[in-house]
Amino acid sequence: MSSAGQLVGGVVGAVAGALIGGPTGALYGAQIGLMAGGYLDPPKGPTTRGPRLDDLTVQTSTVGAVIPRAYGTVPIVGNVIWLKGNKLTEVITKKKARGGKGGGSRAKTITYSYFATFAVGLCAGPIVGVRRLWVGPDLFYDAGSDDNDTIAASNAASEKFTLYPGSDTQDPDPSIQSDLGVANTPAWRGLAYLVFNDLPLARYGNSLMGAQIRAEVVAAGTTAAYAVTARSITNRAWEGMAWNGSVFCTLAQSSNVCATSPDGRVWTEHTLPVSQYWQDVITNGEIFIALGFGSVYTSDDDGVTWVERVMPSNHYCTSGCWTGKYFIVVTDTGPFFTSSDGKSWLPQTAPMAGLGRGSGAYGKIAWNGSMLVVTAKFSTSDFLYSPTGLTGSWTSAGVASAGSGWTNIGVRGSRFVITSDASPGTHISDDGTSWTYYASNFPGHGARVATDGTVFCATSYGNYAISEDGITWSVQPFPGGSVNDWGALAWNGAVFSAVRGSGGVAATIQPHAIVSSTVTLSDIVAAECVGSGALTAGDIDVSGLTSVVRGYRIGSIGTLRSALEPLQAAWPFDVRQHGYKIQFLPRGGASVATIPMADLDARASGAEPGVQITLAREMDSQLPRRVAVKFLDVEREYDPGEQADQRETVTGINTTTLDLPIVMDSTAGACTAQTLLYLYWLERHDVSIVLPPTYLHLEPGDVVTLATPEGNVQIRLTSIHYTADGRLECQAKYANPAIYTPTALGASGASTGASVIAAAGPSRYRLLDLPWMSSRQDGPSLPVAMCGVRSGWPGGVLLQSLDAGTTWGTIQEFGAPGATIGVTTSALGVVESRLVDAASTLSVTLISGDLFDCTELAMFAGANHFAYGDDGRWEIIAARTCTPLGGGLYRLSNFLRGRFGTEWAMGLHALGDVLVLLDSDDVEVVTLSSADIGVERLYRGVTLDADIGSSADRGFTYQGVNLEPLSPIALAGNRDPSTNDWSLSWVRRTRVDGEWRNAVDVPLGESSESYAVEVYVSGSYAAIKRTLSVSSPGATYTSADQVADFGSNQATLFLKIYQISATVGRGYPLTASITR
Secondary structure, X not given: OOOOHHHHOOEEOOEOOOOOOOOOOOOOOOOOOOOOOOOOOOOOOOOOOOXXXXXXXXXXXXXXXXXXXXXXXXXXXXXXXXXXXHOOEEEEEEEEOOOEOOEOOOOEEEEEEEEEEEEEEEEEOOOOEEEEEEEOOEEEEEOOOOOHHHHHHHHHHHHXXXXXXXXXXXXXXXXXXXXXXXXXXXXXXXXXXXXXXXXXXXXXXXXXOOOOEEEEEXXXXXXXXXXXXXXXXXXXXXXXXXXXXXXXXXXXXXXXXEEEXXXXXXXXXXXXXXXXOOOEEEEOOXXXXXXXXOEEEEEOOOOOOOEEEEOOOOOEEEEEEEOOOOEEEEEOOOOEEEEOOOOOOEEEOOHHHHOOOOOOOEEEEEEOOOOEEEEEOOOOOOEEEEOOOOOOOOEEOOOOOOOOOEEEEEEEOOEEEEEEOOOOOEEEEOOOOOOEEEOOOOOOOEEEEEEOOOOEEEEEOOEEEEEOOOOOOEEEEOOOOOOOOOOEEEEOOOOEEEEOOOOOEEEEEEEEEEEEOOEEHHHHHHHHHHHOOOOOHHHEEOOOOOOEEOEEEEOOOEEHHHHHHHHHHHOOEEXXXXXXXXXXXXXXXXXXXXXXXXXXXXXXXXXXXXXXXEEEEOOHHHOEEEEEEEEEEHHHOOOEEEEEEEOOOOOOOEEEEEEEEEEEOHHHHHHHHHHHHHHHHHOOEEEEEEEOHHHOOOOOOOEEEEEEOOEEEEEEEEEEEEOOOOOEEEEEEEOOHHHHOOOOOOOOOOOOOOOOOOOOOOEEEEEOOOOOOOHHHOOOEEEEEEEEOOOOOOEEEEEXXXXXXXXXXXXXXXXXXXXXXXXXXXXOOOOOOOOOEEEEEEEEEEEEOOOOXXXXXXXXXXXXXXXXXXXXXXXXXXXXXEEEEEOOEEEEEEEEEEEOOOHHHHHHOOOOOEEEEOOOOOEEEEEOOHHHOOOEEEEEEEEOOOOHHHOOOEEEEOOOHHHOOOOOEEEEEEEOOOOOOEEEEEEOOOOOOOOOOOOOOOOOOOOOOOEEEEEEOOOOOOOEEEEEEEOOOEEEEOHHHHHHHHOOOOOEEEEEEEEEEOOOEEOOOEEEEEEO
16 A cells, blocks of 8 residues: 655645744544545654634734635734834824813813734735725725725725735835834735734724734735726716715706716716706815806705805806815806805906906816916917916916817826817826826827826726826726717716716726635645645646635645645545546546446455455444534625534434634535535445456546445445455445535524725814803804714814914814704795794705604703804704605704894895704814904814815804894884983893793893994994994983984984993894884
């Protein structure tokens, strides 16, 4: 008997750096009869343990650990091989709360945050990539998802780590070089590893041990860069597209229709107020602006409701952009327009007119953070630039361009790229002033240019083109044929969305995707044999191993046999010497010979007849009643799965459990358990036969058929001993091919984690300069409401700049789910504010949150109160009834109006006003100082862990409305018939604690009582004749003053009466006339 044990039983594996590994026990041994003779028996020596299911399940930092080997797609918890500075990075944040109403000391808060910059070794390379990453319990990254939020979150997460795939040419990591020094940093070629930069550890107990990195390693698969997928949309003439952080929006020309989509896949149409030949749609991340003729239309609620904003003059608005501080809009032949809020617009002299070169006609405009660039539409040489876009600020770059039609412009970082709608090539500039023409492979016929921050994406005559520098382009076809009307293109952080102007065709372009693929059993076996160093590819024959393997991992050092045994359990095969090769033979093959009874007792010449078939049988009590298989469950994010099978009619009570570090689904696990259970019982018999030399062609592993009087019986030869006279003494097991085609179905276990990542999305916030409503507003203070537009919004921070955006400081933090904010789709009129308004209704579309009914008593006690309106005209209302209409739309009714002295704003409402639920749990009151009153500050609302640049500047001036006295009421007066002196009186109101209590006057609310009475010429209240200052709610306007002011005594007075605050001056006026 020959043995290949010494040849292939040696130790395989490798040691490098500080990688994890450890010995595990032999799981299967020869007891299930999977080995042919001793062909893979290891030499005598210490026991070796093969790969186990629990290998690589805990992140460690171990010097000299094994480098795991991965096949297909498998999960690996790596080994920390480097930590920057050998310690966590500690960030100390000190905050001082501003003094309260009476000044006093400031409370100081010190918080500590911890971050880690480190490297995690994964497995032997090279690998295709990492499809998914988990940090602790959280799905952190998924390069194979088709969920838009997950793609966006993964794109953001990819900026926090770098993958080195373990190639033979990979370079050292720069972060490690900066820490250890260039000469001391290995490239770790042949090792796939990840480097994380400044990973926040707060969620993981501020510990690297809590931030367990688990990677779905793709050792076999494909990667796709900027792959296109066809989508559908209603067939209209779509033009222009923008992403506001929540939805894409595109416009249909010559119609009153727009369409929005959260992901570029499914589009929903909405109605615009008018039908126009729409040119473009732009955004600052908060509102959409649709560009039309003579007007633009704004939407605060993701394109559902639109409000007209009339421009200073009638021209076609053709293009626009946001500069970080204001919008600028281009017209065809007229002036440009600017606006800080998209509602009120100012004209600016257009570039060509400012340069004395006529009215001009312009292409697209773009901003790179420091410069605006616009092209003269019908010129071959006019690229114009300006740092502000304001009147008189434009300069011609004097570009001598090839071709014409240079109308399309895109920006990535500081670089501008301009393409032509006719000519090939591109123009490039990194500052907007100096331009270079490249006769590149961009084919021309361009329509739009966008960027994901890494590459430019441009549409071109039925194609899309990708370029990292704007010079060299990779051109791919769009779905739908070569049609040059892809005039809508935008990026949303996850995909580019593109829409064609005809045919009802849309598309999404995904930057990076990894598609896992399976490997064959032969690939793994061959790799392990060759990797052992004892065999070459020419020494083995694996052609029969055609089974498909999802994934297999080896995380320990062991023999070749121990590495193959788990695979043999899942896909039974034998190993035999076949000629000059070691052959791997799958079980379940057809019989190669039929042996008659006459050949079963081959004996030497002259020997007495013997037993034709010798049988030996294992005791049933020693066999398993139940076989359980544990595996890496692909349906449960690779958490261990278990499937089992058992025989119900046997007396045995044993259970055999096998740990397989193999990726399976539940059905594959159940089939493996079924196969092994029946195999144990089928092979409890040992069969011995002796054959004549005519059967010398048989080998161990062959299946033969015995033609017995009781019928044909199949057996599998396990070993053959060749006698001196040429006979074959064979040992065998019963064989049944049906065992290897199991029919079991597995029951899927529950998934233990999220399969998608809820995108954080942008923050929406409202700065609410409101009247005093509670003691939280004592002193200079500003209520602020903040929310997210995505379900995964984790909270946000409000930042303030005191130096025009040079530096920023956090002034308030907000937790999820945030405030309830909406946009109204109708408007309330003026009513009697002292009565419950049961007749009016108000429709509102919520951006976030929910609304609920309340009782009338609860409403009077403060429930369901809202800020309704906009900056400078907020009315405080309450609504008892909030009827949900679906899709975030509500109808409010049964109101209290003009609460807290805001009745003056009742007649100022418009379609598209904002509605904020004034819930004390969700609306924060930010303490300010007296120095903030009347001074414009810049603000940004930034989602937690997002870049500060993700929010645009918003200028806001706090007027101290909560400190302004309310308007007096109940003007009364008499004119003395003898002296003609006017005696005036009124009733003051209080801005603080103004509840009605019998026989108790309301508090003054000010440091002293003071009023100003203005006497006007007429009811137009344009010209003031006299101002009277008094310290009580009454005043005398003498006859002498009347004659001095008007030339005669007055029977009618036109008055404005203000209560005075020592902090902010005049409050709201009582405006009235009186006749006596």
